Amino acid sequence: MIRYPNGKVYTPASPKEKARTVKESTYSNRGMTLEEDLNESNQYYLSHDIAVVHKKPTPVQIVNVDYPKRSAAVIKEAYFKQASTTDYNGVYRGKYLDFEAKETKNKTSFPLQNFHEHQIHHMKQVVKQQGIAFVILMFTAAEEIYLLKAEDLFPYWEKMKQDGRKSIPKKDVEEKGFLIRYGFHPRIDYIKIIDKLYF
Protein backbone atom coordinates (compact mmCIF):
# COMPACT_ATOMS: atom_id res chain seq x y z
CA MET A 1 0.00 0.00 0.00
CA ILE A 2 1.40 3.38 -1.03
CA ARG A 3 0.64 6.41 1.09
CA TYR A 4 0.80 10.15 0.58
CA PRO A 5 3.00 12.12 3.00
CA ASN A 6 -0.20 13.03 4.86
CA GLY A 7 -0.95 9.36 5.44
CA LYS A 8 -3.80 9.08 2.93
CA VAL A 9 -3.74 5.88 0.91
CA TYR A 10 -2.75 6.40 -2.71
CA THR A 11 -5.47 5.26 -5.10
CA PRO A 12 -4.39 5.31 -8.69
CA ALA A 13 -7.35 5.93 -10.97
CA SER A 14 -7.27 5.41 -14.72
CA PRO A 15 -3.90 6.11 -16.38
CA LYS A 16 -5.41 9.26 -17.82
CA GLU A 17 -6.50 10.48 -14.41
CA LYS A 18 -3.10 9.57 -13.06
CA ALA A 19 -1.41 11.69 -15.72
CA ARG A 20 -3.75 14.52 -14.86
CA THR A 21 -2.95 14.32 -11.17
CA VAL A 22 0.73 14.59 -11.95
CA LYS A 23 0.05 17.64 -14.11
CA GLU A 24 -2.11 19.15 -11.41
CA SER A 25 0.46 18.98 -8.70
CA THR A 26 2.86 20.91 -10.90
CA TYR A 27 0.38 23.63 -11.87
CA SER A 28 -0.86 24.26 -8.42
CA ASN A 29 1.03 25.02 -5.29
CA ARG A 30 -2.07 24.44 -3.24
CA GLY A 31 -1.30 20.77 -3.69
CA MET A 32 -5.01 20.12 -4.22
CA THR A 33 -6.62 18.77 -7.32
CA LEU A 34 -9.92 19.93 -8.78
CA GLU A 35 -11.32 16.56 -7.78
CA GLU A 36 -10.21 16.94 -4.17
CA ASP A 37 -11.62 20.46 -4.05
CA LEU A 38 -14.96 19.19 -5.33
CA ASN A 39 -14.97 16.31 -2.88
CA GLU A 40 -14.33 18.76 -0.06
CA SER A 41 -17.13 21.00 -1.31
CA ASN A 42 -19.56 18.07 -1.59
CA GLN A 43 -18.59 17.01 1.91
CA TYR A 44 -19.33 20.53 3.11
CA TYR A 45 -22.73 20.53 1.39
CA LEU A 46 -23.51 17.14 2.90
CA SER A 47 -22.58 18.01 6.45
CA HIS A 48 -24.49 21.31 6.27
CA ASP A 49 -27.63 19.75 4.74
CA ILE A 50 -27.21 21.90 1.63
CA ALA A 51 -27.03 19.17 -1.02
CA VAL A 52 -26.27 15.45 -1.36
CA VAL A 53 -23.73 15.01 -4.16
CA HIS A 54 -21.26 12.16 -4.52
CA LYS A 55 -18.57 11.25 -7.01
CA LYS A 56 -19.26 7.88 -8.58
CA PRO A 57 -16.67 5.16 -8.09
CA THR A 58 -14.31 4.50 -10.99
CA PRO A 59 -15.87 1.66 -12.97
CA VAL A 60 -13.72 -1.43 -12.94
CA GLN A 61 -14.12 -4.74 -14.74
CA ILE A 62 -13.11 -7.38 -12.21
CA VAL A 63 -11.69 -10.57 -13.73
CA ASN A 64 -10.02 -12.44 -10.92
CA VAL A 65 -10.57 -12.35 -7.15
CA ASP A 66 -8.72 -14.22 -4.47
CA TYR A 67 -10.55 -15.17 -1.26
CA PRO A 68 -7.82 -15.87 1.28
CA LYS A 69 -8.92 -17.50 4.53
CA ARG A 70 -9.38 -15.13 7.44
CA SER A 71 -8.74 -11.98 5.41
CA ALA A 72 -10.38 -9.66 2.92
CA ALA A 73 -10.97 -10.66 -0.70
CA VAL A 74 -8.18 -9.44 -2.97
CA ILE A 75 -8.86 -8.41 -6.56
CA LYS A 76 -5.94 -9.87 -8.50
CA GLU A 77 -6.90 -8.83 -12.02
CA ALA A 78 -9.16 -6.01 -13.13
CA TYR A 79 -9.35 -3.37 -15.86
CA PHE A 80 -10.55 0.20 -16.06
CA LYS A 81 -13.86 0.46 -17.87
CA GLN A 82 -15.24 3.51 -19.61
CA ALA A 83 -17.91 5.18 -17.51
CA SER A 84 -21.36 5.44 -19.09
CA THR A 85 -22.28 8.59 -17.20
CA THR A 86 -20.65 11.70 -15.77
CA ASP A 87 -18.65 11.56 -12.54
CA TYR A 88 -20.89 13.47 -10.15
CA ASN A 89 -24.58 13.41 -9.37
CA GLY A 90 -26.92 14.09 -6.54
CA VAL A 91 -29.86 16.08 -5.23
CA TYR A 92 -30.38 19.73 -4.37
CA ARG A 93 -33.80 20.87 -3.15
CA GLY A 94 -35.44 17.86 -4.75
CA LYS A 95 -33.90 18.45 -8.17
CA TYR A 96 -31.48 16.08 -9.82
CA LEU A 97 -27.94 17.44 -10.40
CA ASP A 98 -25.45 15.89 -12.78
CA PHE A 99 -22.03 17.16 -13.78
CA GLU A 100 -18.55 16.50 -15.01
CA ALA A 101 -15.47 18.48 -13.94
CA LYS A 102 -12.48 19.00 -16.21
CA GLU A 103 -9.43 21.20 -16.35
CA THR A 104 -7.04 22.48 -18.96
CA LYS A 105 -3.59 24.09 -19.01
CA ASN A 106 -4.59 25.81 -22.22
CA LYS A 107 -4.87 29.59 -21.75
CA THR A 108 -7.18 30.67 -24.55
CA SER A 109 -9.62 27.81 -25.04
CA PHE A 110 -11.06 24.68 -23.46
CA PRO A 111 -10.33 21.51 -25.50
CA LEU A 112 -13.45 19.44 -26.13
CA GLN A 113 -11.45 16.22 -26.13
CA ASN A 114 -11.77 16.45 -22.34
CA PHE A 115 -15.26 15.05 -22.85
CA HIS A 116 -16.42 11.79 -24.35
CA GLU A 117 -19.34 11.29 -26.68
CA HIS A 118 -21.13 9.08 -24.12
CA GLN A 119 -20.86 11.78 -21.44
CA ILE A 120 -22.42 14.36 -23.76
CA HIS A 121 -25.09 11.83 -24.65
CA HIS A 122 -25.77 11.16 -20.97
CA MET A 123 -26.08 14.87 -20.21
CA LYS A 124 -28.54 15.23 -23.09
CA GLN A 125 -30.66 12.45 -21.58
CA VAL A 126 -30.55 14.18 -18.19
CA VAL A 127 -31.63 17.50 -19.69
CA LYS A 128 -34.47 15.75 -21.54
CA GLN A 129 -35.52 14.32 -18.19
CA GLN A 130 -35.53 17.90 -16.75
CA GLY A 131 -32.48 17.27 -14.62
CA ILE A 132 -29.84 19.94 -14.08
CA ALA A 133 -26.72 19.08 -16.07
CA PHE A 134 -23.58 21.17 -16.30
CA VAL A 135 -19.80 21.08 -16.50
CA ILE A 136 -17.23 22.64 -14.23
CA LEU A 137 -14.33 23.91 -16.33
CA MET A 138 -11.04 24.94 -14.78
CA PHE A 139 -8.39 26.98 -16.55
CA THR A 140 -5.44 26.04 -14.40
CA ALA A 141 -3.05 28.78 -15.59
CA ALA A 142 -5.52 31.54 -14.69
CA GLU A 143 -6.83 29.50 -11.74
CA GLU A 144 -10.35 30.26 -12.94
CA ILE A 145 -13.27 27.89 -12.54
CA TYR A 146 -16.48 28.23 -14.55
CA LEU A 147 -19.82 26.51 -14.43
CA LEU A 148 -21.26 26.04 -17.91
CA LYS A 149 -24.76 24.64 -18.42
CA ALA A 150 -24.78 21.45 -20.47
CA GLU A 151 -27.19 23.16 -22.87
CA ASP A 152 -24.47 25.73 -23.60
CA LEU A 153 -21.85 23.03 -24.14
CA PHE A 154 -23.86 20.94 -26.65
CA PRO A 155 -23.67 23.46 -29.55
CA TYR A 156 -19.84 23.43 -29.39
CA TRP A 157 -19.88 19.66 -29.45
CA GLU A 158 -22.15 19.62 -32.51
CA LYS A 159 -20.10 22.33 -34.21
CA MET A 160 -16.94 20.30 -33.66
CA LYS A 161 -18.48 17.47 -35.65
CA GLN A 162 -19.34 19.88 -38.47
CA ASP A 163 -16.48 22.33 -38.84
CA GLY A 164 -13.91 20.51 -36.73
CA ARG A 165 -13.17 23.23 -34.14
CA LYS A 166 -12.06 21.10 -31.20
CA SER A 167 -12.30 23.65 -28.38
CA ILE A 168 -14.43 26.37 -26.80
CA PRO A 169 -12.79 29.81 -26.90
CA LYS A 170 -12.13 31.02 -23.35
CA LYS A 171 -14.04 34.25 -24.05
CA ASP A 172 -17.14 32.14 -24.82
CA VAL A 173 -16.76 30.31 -21.51
CA GLU A 174 -16.45 33.69 -19.76
CA GLU A 175 -19.55 34.94 -21.55
CA LYS A 176 -21.83 31.92 -21.31
CA GLY A 177 -20.45 30.35 -18.17
CA PHE A 178 -20.46 31.53 -14.57
CA LEU A 179 -17.26 32.20 -12.69
CA ILE A 180 -17.06 30.32 -9.39
CA ARG A 181 -14.82 32.18 -6.98
CA TYR A 182 -12.42 29.97 -5.11
CA GLY A 183 -13.39 29.95 -1.46
CA PHE A 184 -12.34 28.54 1.85
CA HIS A 185 -15.39 26.50 2.85
CA PRO A 186 -16.66 25.18 0.50
CA ARG A 187 -13.75 25.60 -1.87
CA ILE A 188 -15.85 25.47 -5.04
CA ASP A 189 -19.31 26.79 -4.25
CA TYR A 190 -21.08 25.67 -7.41
CA ILE A 191 -24.43 25.29 -5.60
CA LYS A 192 -24.59 29.07 -5.22
CA ILE A 193 -24.65 29.34 -9.04
CA ILE A 194 -27.17 26.49 -9.38
CA ASP A 195 -29.39 28.22 -6.88
CA LYS A 196 -29.35 31.46 -8.87
CA LEU A 197 -29.88 29.75 -12.21
CA TYR A 198 -32.59 27.23 -11.43
CA PHE A 199 -34.48 28.23 -8.29
Added chain:
Amino acid sequence: MIRYPNGKVYTPASPKEKARTVKESTYSNRGMTLEEDLNESNQYYLSHDIAVVHKKPTPVQIVNVDYPKRSAAVIKEAYFKQASTTDYNGVYRGKYLDFEAKETKNKTSFPLQNFHEHQIHHMKQVVKQQGIAFVILMFTAAEEIYLLKAEDLFPYWEKMKQDGRKSIPKKDVEEKGFLIRYGFHPRIDYIKIIDKLYF
Protein backbone atom coordinates in the same frame (compact mmCIF):
# COMPACT_ATOMS: atom_id res chain seq x y z
CA MET B 1 -11.66 -14.14 -18.73
CA ILE B 2 -14.61 -16.26 -17.61
CA ARG B 3 -17.83 -16.18 -19.62
CA TYR B 4 -21.43 -17.16 -18.95
CA PRO B 5 -22.95 -19.73 -21.31
CA ASN B 6 -24.64 -16.82 -23.12
CA GLY B 7 -21.24 -15.28 -23.86
CA LYS B 8 -21.47 -12.43 -21.32
CA VAL B 9 -18.27 -11.78 -19.41
CA TYR B 10 -18.43 -12.89 -15.79
CA THR B 11 -17.82 -9.99 -13.40
CA PRO B 12 -17.52 -11.11 -9.80
CA ALA B 13 -18.77 -8.42 -7.47
CA SER B 14 -18.14 -8.42 -3.74
CA PRO B 15 -17.97 -11.87 -2.14
CA LYS B 16 -21.37 -11.16 -0.61
CA GLU B 17 -22.90 -10.32 -3.95
CA LYS B 18 -21.22 -13.34 -5.40
CA ALA B 19 -22.80 -15.58 -2.81
CA ARG B 20 -26.14 -13.95 -3.49
CA THR B 21 -25.90 -14.58 -7.20
CA VAL B 22 -25.28 -18.23 -6.54
CA LYS B 23 -28.33 -18.35 -4.29
CA GLU B 24 -30.40 -16.52 -6.85
CA SER B 25 -29.72 -18.90 -9.67
CA THR B 26 -30.97 -21.72 -7.48
CA TYR B 27 -34.14 -20.04 -6.33
CA SER B 28 -35.17 -18.82 -9.71
CA ASN B 29 -35.56 -20.70 -12.90
CA ARG B 30 -35.73 -17.49 -14.84
CA GLY B 31 -31.98 -17.42 -14.50
CA MET B 32 -32.14 -13.67 -13.89
CA THR B 33 -31.12 -11.84 -10.77
CA LEU B 34 -32.95 -8.90 -9.24
CA GLU B 35 -29.99 -6.77 -10.27
CA GLU B 36 -30.19 -7.88 -13.88
CA ASP B 37 -33.93 -7.28 -13.93
CA LEU B 38 -33.42 -3.77 -12.61
CA ASN B 39 -30.65 -3.09 -15.11
CA GLU B 40 -32.94 -4.22 -17.91
CA SER B 41 -35.73 -1.99 -16.57
CA ASN B 42 -33.41 1.01 -16.30
CA GLN B 43 -32.20 0.35 -19.83
CA TYR B 44 -35.82 0.29 -20.96
CA TYR B 45 -36.55 3.59 -19.20
CA LEU B 46 -33.44 5.13 -20.75
CA SER B 47 -34.14 4.06 -24.31
CA HIS B 48 -37.76 5.20 -24.04
CA ASP B 49 -36.90 8.58 -22.48
CA ILE B 50 -38.86 7.67 -19.36
CA ALA B 51 -36.13 8.06 -16.74
CA VAL B 52 -32.33 8.12 -16.45
CA VAL B 53 -31.29 5.72 -13.69
CA HIS B 54 -27.96 3.93 -13.41
CA LYS B 55 -26.43 1.49 -10.97
CA LYS B 56 -23.27 2.87 -9.45
CA PRO B 57 -20.05 0.95 -10.02
CA THR B 58 -18.83 -1.24 -7.15
CA PRO B 59 -16.38 0.90 -5.18
CA VAL B 60 -12.88 -0.51 -5.26
CA GLN B 61 -9.71 0.60 -3.49
CA ILE B 62 -6.95 0.24 -6.06
CA VAL B 63 -3.52 -0.44 -4.63
CA ASN B 64 -1.35 -1.62 -7.49
CA VAL B 65 -1.64 -1.05 -11.23
CA ASP B 66 0.58 -2.40 -13.97
CA TYR B 67 1.03 -0.35 -17.15
CA PRO B 68 2.31 -2.80 -19.75
CA LYS B 69 3.62 -1.33 -22.98
CA ARG B 70 1.13 -1.38 -25.85
CA SER B 71 -1.76 -2.74 -23.81
CA ALA B 72 -4.35 -1.69 -21.27
CA ALA B 73 -3.47 -0.95 -17.65
CA VAL B 74 -4.00 -3.98 -15.41
CA ILE B 75 -5.09 -3.59 -11.81
CA LYS B 76 -3.00 -6.13 -9.93
CA GLU B 77 -4.16 -5.47 -6.39
CA ALA B 78 -7.39 -3.93 -5.21
CA TYR B 79 -9.95 -4.36 -2.43
CA PHE B 80 -13.71 -4.00 -2.17
CA LYS B 81 -14.69 -0.85 -0.33
CA GLN B 82 -17.95 -0.21 1.47
CA ALA B 83 -20.21 2.04 -0.59
CA SER B 84 -21.18 5.32 1.06
CA THR B 85 -24.49 5.54 -0.77
CA THR B 86 -27.19 3.28 -2.19
CA ASP B 87 -26.66 1.41 -5.45
CA TYR B 88 -29.06 3.21 -7.77
CA ASN B 89 -29.82 6.82 -8.49
CA GLY B 90 -31.05 9.00 -11.28
CA VAL B 91 -33.66 11.42 -12.52
CA TYR B 92 -37.34 11.15 -13.33
CA ARG B 93 -39.22 14.25 -14.50
CA GLY B 94 -36.62 16.49 -12.93
CA LYS B 95 -36.81 14.83 -9.51
CA TYR B 96 -33.95 12.95 -7.93
CA LEU B 97 -34.49 9.21 -7.37
CA ASP B 98 -32.39 7.08 -5.05
CA PHE B 99 -32.86 3.46 -4.08
CA GLU B 100 -31.43 0.19 -2.92
CA ALA B 101 -32.71 -3.23 -4.01
CA LYS B 102 -32.52 -6.28 -1.79
CA GLU B 103 -33.98 -9.74 -1.67
CA THR B 104 -34.65 -12.39 0.92
CA LYS B 105 -35.46 -16.09 0.92
CA ASN B 106 -37.30 -15.53 4.17
CA LYS B 107 -41.05 -16.11 3.76
CA THR B 108 -42.56 -14.14 6.61
CA SER B 109 -40.32 -11.12 7.09
CA PHE B 110 -37.61 -9.02 5.51
CA PRO B 111 -34.34 -9.05 7.50
CA LEU B 112 -33.00 -5.57 8.15
CA GLN B 113 -29.42 -6.79 8.08
CA ASN B 114 -29.76 -6.50 4.30
CA PHE B 115 -29.16 -2.79 4.85
CA HIS B 116 -26.23 -0.95 6.31
CA GLU B 117 -26.32 1.98 8.69
CA HIS B 118 -24.59 4.24 6.13
CA GLN B 119 -27.22 3.42 3.49
CA ILE B 120 -30.04 4.34 5.86
CA HIS B 121 -28.14 7.49 6.76
CA HIS B 122 -27.71 8.33 3.07
CA MET B 123 -31.42 7.82 2.38
CA LYS B 124 -32.25 10.13 5.29
CA GLN B 125 -30.04 12.81 3.78
CA VAL B 126 -31.76 12.35 0.41
CA VAL B 127 -35.22 12.67 1.98
CA LYS B 128 -34.09 15.80 3.85
CA GLN B 129 -32.99 17.19 0.49
CA GLN B 130 -36.50 16.42 -0.89
CA GLY B 131 -35.25 13.61 -3.09
CA ILE B 132 -37.29 10.45 -3.63
CA ALA B 133 -35.72 7.58 -1.69
CA PHE B 134 -37.06 4.05 -1.51
CA VAL B 135 -36.15 0.39 -1.35
CA ILE B 136 -37.13 -2.44 -3.64
CA LEU B 137 -37.70 -5.57 -1.58
CA MET B 138 -38.00 -8.97 -3.16
CA PHE B 139 -39.40 -12.05 -1.41
CA THR B 140 -37.85 -14.68 -3.60
CA ALA B 141 -39.98 -17.62 -2.44
CA ALA B 142 -43.23 -15.81 -3.25
CA GLU B 143 -41.58 -14.04 -6.20
CA GLU B 144 -43.06 -10.80 -4.92
CA ILE B 145 -41.40 -7.43 -5.32
CA TYR B 146 -42.41 -4.40 -3.26
CA LEU B 147 -41.49 -0.77 -3.36
CA LEU B 148 -41.28 0.69 0.13
CA LYS B 149 -40.69 4.40 0.68
CA ALA B 150 -37.55 5.09 2.68
CA GLU B 151 -39.71 7.05 5.16
CA ASP B 152 -41.59 3.82 5.90
CA LEU B 153 -38.38 1.85 6.35
CA PHE B 154 -36.74 4.24 8.84
CA PRO B 155 -39.11 3.47 11.78
CA TYR B 156 -38.23 -0.26 11.57
CA TRP B 157 -34.55 0.62 11.57
CA GLU B 158 -34.97 2.79 14.66
CA LYS B 159 -37.13 0.18 16.36
CA MET B 160 -34.45 -2.45 15.72
CA LYS B 161 -32.01 -0.35 17.70
CA GLN B 162 -34.51 -0.09 20.57
CA ASP B 163 -36.25 -3.42 20.90
CA GLY B 164 -33.96 -5.48 18.74
CA ARG B 165 -36.49 -6.78 16.21
CA LYS B 166 -34.24 -7.35 13.20
CA SER B 167 -36.82 -7.64 10.44
CA ILE B 168 -39.96 -6.15 8.92
CA PRO B 169 -42.95 -8.52 9.04
CA LYS B 170 -44.04 -9.37 5.50
CA LYS B 171 -47.58 -8.24 6.26
CA ASP B 172 -46.21 -4.76 7.07
CA VAL B 173 -44.39 -4.68 3.73
CA GLU B 174 -47.64 -5.70 2.02
CA GLU B 175 -49.52 -2.99 3.88
CA LYS B 176 -47.08 -0.08 3.62
CA GLY B 177 -45.31 -1.04 0.43
CA PHE B 178 -46.53 -1.25 -3.14
CA LEU B 179 -46.48 -4.50 -5.07
CA ILE B 180 -44.67 -4.25 -8.38
CA ARG B 181 -46.01 -6.81 -10.81
CA TYR B 182 -43.35 -8.64 -12.73
CA GLY B 183 -43.64 -7.65 -16.38
CA PHE B 184 -42.09 -8.30 -19.72
CA HIS B 185 -40.77 -4.85 -20.68
CA PRO B 186 -39.73 -3.35 -18.35
CA ARG B 187 -39.43 -6.32 -16.01
CA ILE B 188 -39.74 -4.29 -12.81
CA ASP B 189 -41.79 -1.19 -13.54
CA TYR B 190 -41.05 0.74 -10.36
CA ILE B 191 -41.44 4.10 -12.13
CA LYS B 192 -45.17 3.43 -12.44
CA ILE B 193 -45.40 3.39 -8.63
CA ILE B 194 -43.16 6.47 -8.28
CA ASP B 195 -45.36 8.29 -10.73
CA LYS B 196 -48.50 7.51 -8.70
CA LEU B 197 -46.89 8.35 -5.37
CA TYR B 198 -45.04 11.57 -6.13
CA PHE B 199 -46.48 13.23 -9.24
